[in-house]
Amino acid sequence: MGRETVLYPARWEEGEWPVLQNVRGEMEGWPLPAEDKSVPGDGPFNDEADEFDFDSSSALPKHFVHWRVPRDGAFSFTDKGLQIVPSRNNLTGVPYSETDVVLTGRRGLSFVGRRQTHTLFDFTVDLDFTPREIGQEAGITVFLTQANHIDVSVVLLRGEDADKTPKLSLRLRAEGTGGPPPEKIVAVPEDWLKRPGPIRLRIQAKDPLSYELSASKRCSSTPDIVLGTASSGLVSGGNGSFVGSLAGAFATCNGAGEGADCPAGGLASFKRWRYTPVAQFISADESVPSN
Template sequence: MKLLSLSSALLVLLAPTVSSAAPARSENSTYYNPVLPGWHSDPSCTQVDGTFFCVTSTFISFPGLPIYASKDLINWKLASHVWNRETQLPGVSWNTTGQQQGMYAATLRHRDGSFFVVCEYLVTDENIGVVFRSADPFRDEGWSDPVVFHADSIDPDLFWDDEGDGKTYVATQGIVLQEINLQTGELSQPPVSLWNGTGGVWPEGPHLYKKDGWYYLMIAEGGTELDHSITIARSRNLKGPYEAYEHNPILTNRGTDEYFQTVGHGDLFQDAAGNWWGMSLATRSGPDWEIYPMGREAVLFPVTWDEGSWPVLQPVRGEMSGWPMPPSNRDVPGDGPFNSDPDAYDFVAGTSIPRNLVHWRVPRAGAFTVTSSRGLQIVPSRNNLTGTPYSEATPELSGQQGLSFIGRRQTDTLFTFSVDLTFDPQEADQEAGVTVFLTQVNHIDLGVVLLPGRSNASCAARRKREIAETQELALRFRTEGTGTPPEPKIIAVPKDWLDGPIRLSIEAANATHYNLAAMPAANPDARILVGTASAGLVSGGNGSFVGSLVGAYATCNGAGAGVECPEGGNAYFTRWRYSGAGQYISETEVV
């Protein structure tokens, strides 16, 4: 395995840069993909006054549709979430059944001082088109309630035909075009068919560009797995006919042994110096397509687009060389974290929940609170992380009414994550812990759980003695996922751990496995490795569109009634730490 020093890598990256206002020089810059590591699929980007902005897909995670901002194309700061409050789409999240429904591929565009995000929310075979608008992308509150439209297909693009009829259009999967009224959401009928691609399945993800008198139509084909690709066509008229480029696809890694696979679904944009760039999704899986817990990530590639010619997209690799980049610059507005930075959250009084932490669907009101003295309180949900199939009699057990789970994207191949848990369960099966979470049927958990046994005393001291004597409080390791999950494992909590917080940790010490461990927070040397699980459990399966989150949860595992668990199961988390230790950029190279 070849180890690349991060400091030397950054020196290589930054040495050939020029001012963003200066003309491009011939020297190339070197950088490493993915530039937005972790689950960041279907990127759409634009540049405004020297700042780059991108949005990515989020499906049913909430808040959704993150906007990232960067001055240098490498350091990406979380600026806001477009979908950030229940009132924007009342009731829709809790009516979403599928693990990969929700906010599909969005398009981000800027016009006349406003940012627009157009997206479609897929729920139970229905598409809800939404257009959000903001004059300030660095504030969640700046994003409007959506203008709703009703389209038959996903992946909408937004295009203003300034050099043609002056109208505004939406292009969607298929590939079809409709005029849209951005005030009412009304679409022209019938849709106009533009182009069906080159024969690959699922022609989708369209983006329209007007350049040198041509309308260019760039799409994704081949599905979002190993046959994924980007193809392009052009026409002198917006509504066609479109001529396919004879050398399609213009970007793909299909049929290769490259580490980066599934390359496709991209967008093109310019920097302030006039150079063209592209962002697309890719998966660090290699052609074996077995281990890829971070799912579809966002990669950057240089684009050569001469006047009157077709764009030439540089193939996606882990190490890239391209146009001179803007100087390294982290002076980006807003209070969100940079995507590649570590987490160090103590949840002290007066602080809010960090911007990069998300839930699986809109959470129940009051389920997550930063307390005055005990850290982050999670009120348990009756459903556990898996839940049960939806039933009208017990919808709260399916997870549709909100999981008591909060997490952040796994953004590094190698990392450590830990939290300190204070937990004083009163009833059997009350549980709190940490998880690597892909979907409700793909996750790896380590929980502290009160197992059935003798009844507990009301006196805390006496209860602790009884637990110690009967070993009712236990560490439980269990998994759900693709392949062959390891057997569940239960270890009694040592008696001398009961007087303080328990630290739970997840470590990816290599590219293929996670280690889940526990220790008393006051004595980390007493660490117990409770379980090891393959990252294949959280690769693909029914989560092929998403990527792993690591975080914390609380549940009473079905006890109680309605949405309420029995009292006494609240969990308190402090000292939340996430730190990356290495990024694989090929099967043998780690930065």
């Protein structure tokens, strides 16, 4: 069946022209067969949630996908979870570079995700990340193409004080047509740094028009940090109107290193991974709650 195939009711009386019902989010027609999920094979159905706690015995879920073929060894599983080896190119890269093909993304992108299958959803991951070099970064994203994505991450940046002491920071960054929000950087609170355990990153689609990006730390007195919102229009067209958006995780050293390799360090581990469906809009002002 084609990418844009739609199943919809039709009535064709003998001796008459067929009468086709307009395609809408909700339609009436003949009763459909009872739902039956007892089919061969394994893996999730399209409308199901993700509830993964990755460890060394895990395998990459069958519905996870990549943008471009990743390098061998870029993804593995340890007791800390899904481990991603950073790529020199970040999610945008330098797509038309004639001097460093690695930065175009054509040699692999350290990103893995799953389809955004619901208008409204809640996506969270727990990130264990101890960068050693300026520019090493890991996070989560709603990704359409290298020119269209919305990210929230943890990144090591040069400080703005007199001695330029590196600071672990949270960052909101977006690319796309139609006016992406300005980059937002917030230093990771000292209270978070003193406590062991991962940082939880979150992207929520609370309405059809925007995504909210935030971060939190379990058992911390510091409230969740909302870095901002970004328009869903950034990942709804542009260079990728035919591919659909992904929700996923990435790691990068933002161009540092040589050849295909980043400087040492910067491994990112993602333990707890949750994609929770909330609702699907069937018209401009009607939605159906997810099960």
